Amino acid sequence: MSQLLKANGLSVSFGAAKVVDEISFGVPRGGTLGIVGESGSGKSMTSLAIMGLLPKGGKREGSLDFDGTELTALSEPQMRAVRGDRIAMVFQDPLSSLNPYYTVGTQIAEAYRSHRSGVSRKAAKQAAIEAMERVHIREAGRRVDDYPHQFSGGMRQRVMIAMALSTDPELIIADEPTTALDVTVQAQILELLAEVQRDTGAALILITHDLAVVSEVADELIVMRHGKVVETGSAEQIFSDPQHSYTQALLDAVPRIDDSIGELRTTGGKA
Numbered sequence: 634m635s636q637l638l639k640a641n642g643l644s645v646s647f648g649a650a651k652v653v654d655e656i657s658f659g660v661p662r663g664g665t666l667g668i669v670g671e672s673g674s675g676k677s678m679t680s681l682a683i684m685g686l687l688p689k690g691g692k693r694e695g696s697l698d699f700d701g702t703e704l705t706a707l708s709e710p711q712m713r714a715v716r717g718d719r720i721a722m723v724f725q726d727p728l729s730s731l732n733p734y735y736t737v738g739t740q741i742a743e744a745y746r747s748h749r750s751g752v753s754r755k756a757a758k759q760a761a762i763e764a765m766e767r768v769h770i771r772e773a774g775r776r777v778d779d780y781p782h783q784f785s786g787g788m789r790q791r792v793m794i795a796m797a798l799s800t801d802p803e804l805i806i807a808d809e810p811t812t813a814l815d816v817t818v819q820a821q822i823l824e825l826l827a828e829v830q831r832d833t834g835a836a837l838i839l840i841t842h843d844l845a846v847v848s849e850v851a852d853e854l855i856v857m858r859h860g861k862v863v864e865t866g867s868a869e870q871i872f873s874d875p876q877h878s879y880t881q882a883l884l885d886a887v888p889r890i891d892d893s894i895g896e897l898r899t900t901g902g903k904a
């Protein structure tokens with residue numbers, strides 16, 4: 634698989650503090666890169682560095698080759714054109730990313746129109762309905778006029794994915810997209826992301842602190858700690874033979890089905 638995005642020696646610093654420290658990775662075209670690590674390891678700063686959206690005072694160094702374009706060399710207007718249009722982002726907390734005062738339809742339609750000049754409001758609303766149908770929101774034609782608070786957490790995340798998809802991006806960056814959701818809904822959203830990927834051929838960067846989340850969907854993985862990549866390889870390789878003690882510790886934290894069966898047996902024996 635060739636690489637859609639290649640990061641080489643990417644660093645992010647705030648003054649003297651280097652929070653992402655010369656990391657390198659590749660995102661396979663149409664594939665999924667999982668970025669895993671505990672809180673504070675630099676995962677979000679890595680994704681914001683790709684998007685050119687670092688908080689004030691954040692400095693980015695190194696190279697980000699996106700399909701032959703060096704993102705670090707783009708001006709802000711050029712980067713704005715890439716953002717949303719070719720690279721889209723899905724955040725952890727859809728409620729804080731959605732405006733409570735506008736209907737979800739208006740928000741998807743505006744995201745769509747901002748990247749498609751000359752599209753009428755009516756056509757954009759139709760595109761919003763279609764985007765909602767693509768993420769399996771039932772009765773999309775009616776729900777398009779609902780406000781964010783009228784949706785459950787999982788449905789709001791579907792709205793965010795619909796918004797991200799509305800411009801047919803080549804790369805979707807999902808930063809802890811399931812963390813705020815309960816386990817059953819988490820699985821549905823992951824399945825939806827995988828389905829979207831199959832249908833659109835978009836590449837995906839999935840950022841999470843939870844190895845169980847990436848185990849099913851990632852082709853390649855990088856494990857981050859204190860801003861550095863401590864382990865990299867195929868998901869299969871890392872799961873079957875982790876090289877770093879930190880990865881092993883993350884793996885040990887993943888509940889396994891055989892563990893719960895063991896537990897059930899023990900409990901059953903006692904009863």
Ligand SMILES: Nc1ncnc2c1ncn2[C@@H]1O[C@H](COP(=O)(O)OP(=O)(O)OP(=O)(O)O)[C@@H](O)[C@H]1O
Pocket residue numbers: 647652670671672673674675676677678679688689690842
């Ligand atoms: N605006 C800022 N100024 C200075 N340091 C910051 C700023 N934002 C984040 N950091 C620091 O950057 C480091 C990496 O943060 P980052 O948010 O990328 O971690 P993360 O792995 O995504 O963790 P989480 O899962 O908790 O979001 C942290 O040590 C954090 O304190």
